[in-house]
Amino acid sequence: MIIIAGHTITDADKRDAAVGAFRAMVERARTHDGCMDFSISPDAVDPERVNLFERWRDQAALDAWRKIAGKLVKGPRAKPREVAVSLYRTERAEKPF
Secondary structure, three states: OEEEEEEEEOOHHHHHHHHHHOHHHHHHHHHOOOEEEEEEEEOOOOOOEEEEEEEEOOHHHHHHHHHHHHHHOOOOOOOOOEEEEEEEEOOOOOOOO
């Protein structure tokens, strides 16, 4: 399993439009073979932060997705001032509670 998680920081007045520009991508990703979860969302506390989370079955699914993903962004994309996103690989998941 592959997890991509983190956040970006962008201007507060551009954040919501930037998140909205990814709506079609999020909708399509969630139906893509091998996508277990996908989210690009505004932070509930920081008006400049956009949270990113992806979970993929395997590298092949992620690679197939990356071939089409960039074409799905619609509208303005604010260039983030900061990017803190990492890719994690794991073979095991456990119930947290």
